[in-house]
Amino acid sequence: MAGEVLHGISIVHPGQVGDEYFMTKGHFHTVLETAEVYHCLKGEGYMVMETPEGEWAVAELRPGVVLYVLPRWAHRSVNTGAGDLVTLFAYPGHAGHDYGTIEQKGFRKLVVERDGRAAVVDNPRWSRN
Ligand SMILES: [Fe+2]
DSSP states (O other), X not given: OTTOEEEEEEEEOOOEXXXXXXXXOXXXXXXXXXXXXXXXXXXXXXXXXXXXXXXEEEEXXXXXXXXXXXXXXXXXXXXXXXXXXXXEEEEETTOOOBOHHXXXXXXXXXXXXXXXXXXXXXXXXXXXX
């Protein structure tokens, strides 16, 4: 409902599938012009973000970091650490979630392990459609 601030705790366990770290599915908000705030409480990782227009950004998550995800930006958290990645999130009650777009197209960028470290690479499976 508009006027409310929905909030909760997100926990991403550590691990990898191939060279990709465990991550959330990622989503746009159904109402694109809505933002979200993440406060990293524990662990280490990254927030991968992009707009429908093709801009992208990757922001570090460490305990104490407060990240403001701008309106229009899809977001996915990636756990690159050895323990749980724990964040508190809050967003407008009318925002809604669009998981389908990312499920179909993927994110333009991936955070993967390269030589024992996290690296941002182009997603070879990213689809324009
Ligand atoms: Fe969100």
